[in-house]
Amino acid sequence: MLINMNIKLTVSSSPHVHTPMTTRGIMRDVLIALMPAVLAGICFFGARAALLCAVSTGAAVFFEWGFRKLIGRKNTISDLSAAVTGLLIALNVPPTLPVWMIIIADFIAIVVAKQFFGGIGENFVNPAIAARIILMTSFPKEMNAFIEPVDAMTTATPLALAGTDAAPSLWQLLIGYHGGTIGEVCALALILGGVYLLVRRVIRWIIPVCFIGTVAAVMFFADGCSLYSAAYQVLSGGLILGAVFMATDYSTSPVTTWGKVIYAIGCGLITCLIRLFGSLAEGVSFSIIIMNILTPHIEKLTMPVVFGADEKGRKAKEGSL
């Protein structure tokens, strides 16, 4: 019974197991993963794309700092989440957008969608998506002013051109040589970023794969078992950008595995409904915001049963064990 009484024990409350992952580290990884798409956008659309990215990131960080200062709370700009939101907004707008509009979008995302609800982790919809949708409903003309890369000719999103002679080839869609928002054009760069996030374990594969898979499957059958159609729909518009970087937002997507599956399939189905039958060409942002709002209900439905409780979540009776 000889116990060394000199061992210093730390008494603390749970949790006792910590992960080295921090919000700042995760957000830094997301920023790194977005870099290929940013570079591709700047390559194709020139200095204006770079300007929008810089202004948007700066404005988002400024609004986060300013609002936290105003309400006298701890400042959260060092977790880089505002920078990610700002950059995502820039990637979600056409390169021709006036600079003041993107500053309004940053204000909506950071102050209205995020800080009004309590800041990071408390927002009920993805701030960048909310900002994009408000821009789309407020300034439809400017938000649809797409241009061709390099020669800057006016064009439409490939989704509006599908099935016409002006439709870009699959190869063009993959490398990004077509009209679209700054970040969505280059599918290759987005996939590269997505793989980086998967390897770094920042996101799990379920949401992007189920989301894109649902769209591919529906489009495959909708156009009479056409592989071309499925590939065309997956590579055009904001699907990959949305599925990899926006639908996977922690605070607005379910935590449970089956919840993620339901959420992603829902996103895919709504996207297809809007693309096939809606008056808008693109439906990714609307599908994500709708599923964001449904997330608490999906989580409630798929909550795992506590060990020792029956299926309805009641505590099992003593005798039944």
Next chain:
Amino acid sequence: MEKNKALSHEFTKGLLKENPVFRLVLGTCPTLATSTSVASAIGMGIAVTIVLTCSNIVISALRRVIPDKVRIPAYIVIIASFVTVIQMLVKAFVPALDVSLGVYLPLIVVNCIILGRAEAFASKNPVLASALDGLGMGIGFIFALACMSTIREVLGSGTFLAGIKDLLQVFGEVDFNGFTIPWLSEHPMTIFVLAPGGFFVFGCMIALANRVAERSGRKCAELNGCGSCPMAASCRMTGEEGRK
């Protein structure tokens, strides 16, 4: 003197302290629907104020005659008569307002500010106090609508008082038809005249009103239990119990 003070309180409480829209959160539906332009908002506000004042007077005068059990149908009949009169007057003299308000003009019948004041105030108080209460609440409603519609119209359409000509026409021929705001009219933020923008402005205004009330030492409306509800006095759940 004391009586005068009490009467003036009945009039002024509706303006800010118990503003029907921002503090009691009544009449939300017409507020959101008609505050897309200042002209239609003011038209709506005036129509509601007239109906509210008249119905308060009549209901207060008849408060000892109306049997308790059928009071709600009786109130509705009185309110509906005044709404019909107003609707006919608007159709005759300001047809443009009739078009812009559409279904919301006949829907004043079920406006909960009017029914709420009938239940909570006019059915328990003398005629003069009820008239002042109706007038004050009505002006509070006009004030709330004017605030909201100014923000929504300026940001959402880039104009101010557009279409006011149709309202002013009643007083004679006028040339003034509102202002066009130079830069905003070229880039209007359409979302402000749509429903989401309406809710957004509404939420901000309520927050602001609560802030102002907090500053002046009045407690924020707390949304728990019947005690905080403005309808508690007249509500069936508590009211029937209370009468026993």
